[in-house]
Amino acid sequence: MRNLVIYMFVAVLPLYANAQALSYKTVENVYYYDSQTADQTSYMKEKSLLDVYYPEGDHKVPVVIWFHGGGLTAGQKEIPSALKDKGFCVVGVGYRLSPNIKAETCIADAAAAIAWVFKNIERYNGDPSQIFVSGHSAGGYLALMAVMDKSWLKKYNLDSDLVAGLVPFSGHTITHFTIRKEQGIPGEQPIIDKLAPLYHVRKNAPPTLLITGDREKEMLGRYEENAYFYRMLKVAGHEDITLYEMDGYGHNMTGPAFPLLVDFIKSKSNVD
Known part of the structure; x- marks a missing residue:
């Protein structure tokens, strides 16, 4: 599995030469x-804003929604440079942060942003x-x-289930540690409740690519x-899920x- 990750990282880089020839625009805030x-x-x-990076043209292209990381307490919306000029729209989402709001509200913002994309993209x-739908760390948790x-x-x-694919980078699948902290639960104590993606595993979830760091170098138990x-989705009957350990x-x-995300989008859509 680890060798396959390295191979794919090298292999997908040249696939988007035609996409790079397109002209792109950005709409902010x-x-x-x-x-x-x-x-x-x-x-x-101030915070519930998004940016859209999109190619000009007269044909519809795939879309990736990106949620930034930061533990639900920090960070800001971004359009990752690694996702630019790949032949699809990129939506960088900002959201309200704890302790200004309860961390559960971050999920409400994420859902509102996804709904906006469906209705306006x-x-x-x-x-x-x-x-x-993708994101890193806290952003991966929100995507999930x-x-x-x-x-x-x-x-x-x-x-x-209309989402074409779900690709969290090092996202919590248990209840997020900031939500646990608000409840007086230490970060070393795992909880699986309704605010844990694991609580909601089901057979008909979108195609999913899980990516984490090395199990010996990641945050507490993230891999x-x-x-x-991954295993519980398989048990539930989900047939399109992959886990990569970097x-x-x-x-x-x-x-x-990022190249794995790009390749995943390509494999599930009609990007050249």
Whole structure:
């Protein structure tokens, strides 16, 4: 498995020469909540924003939604350079952060952003039938929770099974440590409750690619969490899930992981 990761990292790099010839634009600071949303605050309007990086043209392309990391307490929206010029739209999402809000609210923001993409991305040449959800660390957790727990997108009359693919980088599959901290639970004590992606495993979840760092270099049990999530999805009957362990890399493993995400999108869509 580890040797395969290294091979794919080298192999996928030259696949997007044609995509790089396209012209791209960026739209920044789009507020993704409906204007009718109740109890909006200045902090919400400051943080609940997204950027869209998209190719010009007259055909629809795949979309990747990217949630930044930072433990649900730090970080800001970003369009990773490794995802640019690959022939698809990239949506970098910002969200409110603990302790300004309860960490569970981060999931609400993630779901609202995904719903916005489904309803608006065609304006940016994005194909709503080819939306992939990804992110690193806390962002990986948000990607998992907003999609695996179907109730979050159901609020927007969306079925999360319509997501074309789910690709968390080193994401929690147990309840996030910041949510546990808010409850007085130490980071070394694992919890699986309704705020854990593991709680929501099901046969009909979207195609999933799990990527973590080396089990000996990752944060507390992060590889093992993902391995258990992988196994339980398999037990539930899910047939399209892969787990990669990035040999020699710790928690900050995004560099070698991005080509795997790009290749995954290509394999599930019609990108040249």
